[in-house]
Amino acid sequence: MPTELWPNRWLFLSLVRREITNRYSGTLIGGVWALGQPVLLLSIYAFVFRTIFKVNFGELENHSFTAFVACALWPWMAFQEGVQRATHSITGNVGLVRKVQFPHELLVLSSVAATFLIHFVGFAIVLLALELTGARFNYGATPIVLFAWSILLLLAIAFALAVAALQVFLKDIDHLLGPLFMVCFYATPILYPATQVPEPYRWIVTANPIAQLLNAIRGALLFNDTSHTVLLGMLAMVALAIAMLSHALFRRLSSYFADFV
Amino acid sequence: MPESDSAQILIQLSGIGKSYPTADTASGRISTLFALLRNQPYRERFDALTDITLEVRKGESLGLIGANGAGKSTLLKIIAGVAKPTRGTINIHGRISALLELGAGFHPEYTGRQNIYLATALMGMAKEETKFRLDEILSFADIGEHIDQPLKHYSSGMVVRLGFAVATVVHPDILISDEVMAVGDESFQRKCTSWMENYLSSGGTLLLCAHSMFHVQKLCRKAAWIHHGRLQDYGESNRVTRAYLAWHDANNAPKAQGHAQAIASGTYALLDMSFNGQAASAGVTLAMGENLHISGHAFSPDGRPPTVIIGLVRKDGMPIYGVSTRMDAHVLDQVGSQEFAFAIEFPALKVLPGEYTIKGHALDPEEYRLFDELTGDLVVTGQSRELGVCRLEHRWLPS
Structure with missing residues (x-):
């Protein structure tokens, strides 16, 4: 795939641009919508958990609950939305798939890339906004944060390739993903620290690569915890392996996309 | 043709077959998916193409012809x-550019200019290359200041102009075109045609799918007639298109009414008809420019001379010429109490080579009602690249 990607870099960039234009063209405040939904979610969580439930845990140390959730919420949104939007990247481009010969992977990649780009910018803006209102982050750990984001991107691509290909044949995929992601959202330590999970259920968090990645990003930004580097390296390997498998599946099915979309 | 045999083979298809799954139930979709994953054929399928073997050499453009749904577009x-393809092997040598649909991949929210970059990227062109060729594209499309407006405000004609303009900048070895020749207004069509001719004369090879036999004959050296997914005929384009047209015309002719019925009911009827001395049922074959002599007998129940119409129609029923005895104020010779004879000659028949039907009708003397029809085949042979159905007298003048 990488060998095929390079000659198609202009196409890839054009498709990413097209993706972004597609999502927000015709809206008055395109960029605000991109940022708005996670911000709204964050406000709701902050209000419900902090103001109503009066949740507090020692793991926060001197950080606010809002900053704690924000560090994990944006990467999660990028992953979830990246996969969910990419599910339709083949079925939503019937004209291209049926009439033009080009590597179909680019549709999936550009869709995931566009989502990640939007949410990564949102992430940076929110961190900055929180910083301005008194939150303190450790920017020395930026390389780890970027590395974790990259692995998350790779994982999103891996899942997206598989679901986008299967969606062409089974329209149920898209319906399945919504509830699945909702369960995963609460099963992943985003609104709570992993250490709060009781021992019998701890394996759910440990076996969840997304939880590990979010944990690494949060740990690095809030607590300057750089102990995850080795774990991240291993996760990168795992993500790469999954991506290769998923791409093989995609390739096998992509020759038939034009017949089925 | 020895020179063409040595030309480089660009496309080689052997035993190409294509099946589509027909199952649309949930279990059918799942079993189809598993069949694909294990590289096995579908259980319930529709064969769109079967055993297509052909090759395209450099400079030897190929036209695909056939009825709707025959499988031409699938092959393209x-x-x-x-x-x-589900079966068979395909070898392509050279760069292909496919115009399966003009403007495929255009984005309605993008301006024309932005769409040019997107479309050229889809064709594998780098941004700098597009920038370099931009003026060329803009002048070909010739849509003025609209180029900086969103595509959704374009007329459909402007979209295809832009689509074709983009397609002209890549100089492929093989250009695949699915019915995109007839786009835009008259002047733009001329522009497309002249571009195409220029492309062909500079050594380009065209793979055309068209319903216009004119385009196929004009642009392609060879033609392949696809019928129900199989290769029905393949060879020199003039011959194949003519064979296809003859088949097509014969298949689309309206049902003729029974001659036996007219005889049985005892109305005005044709008793017999012959062409150049042979019975009409046997048909007649003559070379273009020969004489056609039609004669026969008509029955009249009241002994008054009936009106006879003799006409020539194409196989699809399109009239070419028809004339009645009454129009020419000709009265048939009475040869029996209720029997009349007719004879008509068309000297030096100017009908172009092809297959036609000669029709004879018997009417009442007042030419009010048509009672009978007798038909026979006419085959006109000869070599001619003229267009239409008949030759009009003409001469080219010095300017």
Whole structure:
């Protein structure tokens, strides 16, 4: 795939641009919508958990609950939305798939890339906004944060390739993903620290690569915890392996996309 | 043709077959998916193409002809690499550019200019290259200041102009075109045609799918007639298109009413008809420019001379010429109490080579009602590249 990607870099960039234009063209405040939904979610969580439930845990140390959730919420949104939007990247481009010969992977990649780009910018803006209102982050750990984001991107691509290909044949995929992601959202330590999970259920968090990645990003930004580097390296390997498998599946099915979309 | 045999083979198809799954139930979709994953054929399928073997050499443009749904577009898609053949092998040598649809991949929210970059990227062109060729594209499309407006405000004609303009900048070895010749207004069509001719004369090879036999004959050296997914005929384009047209015309002729019925009911009827001395039922074959002599007998129940119409129609029923005895104020010779004879000659028949039907009708003397029809085949042979159905007298003048 990488060998095929390079000659198609202009196409890839054009498709990413097209993706972004597609999502927000015709809206008055395109960029605000991109940022708005996670911000709204964050406000709701902050209000419900902090103001109503009066949740507090020692793991926060001197950080606010809002900053704690924000560090994990944006990467999660990028992953979830990246996969969910990419599910339709083949079925939503019937004209291209049926009439033009080009590597179909680019549709999936550009869709995931566009989502990640939007949410990564949102992430940076929110961190900055929180910083301005008194939150303190450790920017020395930026390389780890970027590395974790990259692995998350790779994982999103891996899942997206598989679901986008299967969606062409089974329209149920898209319906399945919504509830699945909702369960995963609460099963992943985003609104709570992993250490709060009781021992019998701890394996759910440990076996969840997304939880590990979010944990690494949060740990690095809030607590300057750089102990995850080795774990991240291993996760990168795992993500790469999954991506290769998923791409093989995609390739096998992509020759038939034009017949089925 | 020895020179063409040595020309480089650009496309080679052997035993190409394409099946589509027909199952649309949930279990059918799942079993189809598993069949694909294990590279096995579908259980319930529709064969769109069967055993297509042909090759295209450099400079030897090929036209695909056939009825709607015969599988032409599927074959083009397979050659373009958009669809994968179920069986058989395909070898492509050279750069292919496929115009399966003009403006495929255009984005309605983008301006024309932005769409040019997107479309050229889809064709594998780098941004700098597009920038370099931009003026060329803009002048070909010739849509003025609209180029900086969103595509959604374009007329459909402007979209195809832009689509074709983009397609002209890549100089492929093989250009695949699915019915995109007839786009835009008259002047733009001329522009497309002249571009195409220029492309062909500079050594380009065209793979055309068209319903216009004119385009196929004009642009392609060879033609392949696809019928129900199989290769019905393949060879020199003039011959194949003519064979296809003859088949097509014969298949689309309206049902003729029974001659036996007219005889049985005892109305005005044709008793017999012959062409150049042979019975009409046997048909007649003559070379273009020969004389056609039609004669026969008509029955009249009241002994008054009936009106006879003799006409020539194409196989699809399109009239070419018809004339009645009454129009020419000709009265038939009475040869029996209720029997009349007719004879008409068309000297030096100017009908172009092809297959036709000669029709004879018997009417009442007042030419009010048509009672009978007798038909016979006419085959006109000869070599001619003229267009239409008959030759009009003409001469070219010095300017």
